[in-house]
Amino acid sequence: MSNEVKVVYADVEEQLGVMENAASTLKPKAESPIEGNMLDVVTKLNELSLQLEQVLTSYQAVLQNNIQTTENSVQYLKEQDQRISTTINGAASSHGRLME
Numbered sequence: 490m491s492n493e494v495k496v497v498y499a500d501v502e503e504q505l506g507v508m509e510n511a512a513s514t515l516k517p518k519a520e521s522p523i524e525g526n527m528l529d530v531v532t533k534l535n536e537l538s539l540q541l542e543q544v545l546t547s548y549q550a551v552l553q554n555n556i557q558t559t560e561n562s563v564q565y566l567k568e569q570d571q572r573i574s575t576t577i578n579g580a581a582s583s584h585g586r587l588m589e
Contacts, residue, residue, distance in 0.1 A: 496570075501563050505556055512552045517545030 519542035522535040 496563070496566055498563060498567055502560075505560055505563070508552070509556050512549055512556065515545065515549050517542050517549055 519538040522538070523531045
């Protein structure tokens, strides 16, 4: 079993772009309330429609926040990979010079 974690940054960034596009196109707008009808069912449907709009708006905000957090994490991982690679390559170069 390997302890190595491999991240294909291009794939992750592509999927984050897909998610961001889907989140931005989400239009959590309730339908206009049904008017002129005094049935309890209609009143309940209007209330549920508004609640659904609120839930979808909250979901959209959380989703966009999660996408931003993931993008920041991916950027951090990229930077750390680059630092580690530079350090390893520098150490290998130094070790090679010491061997001469």
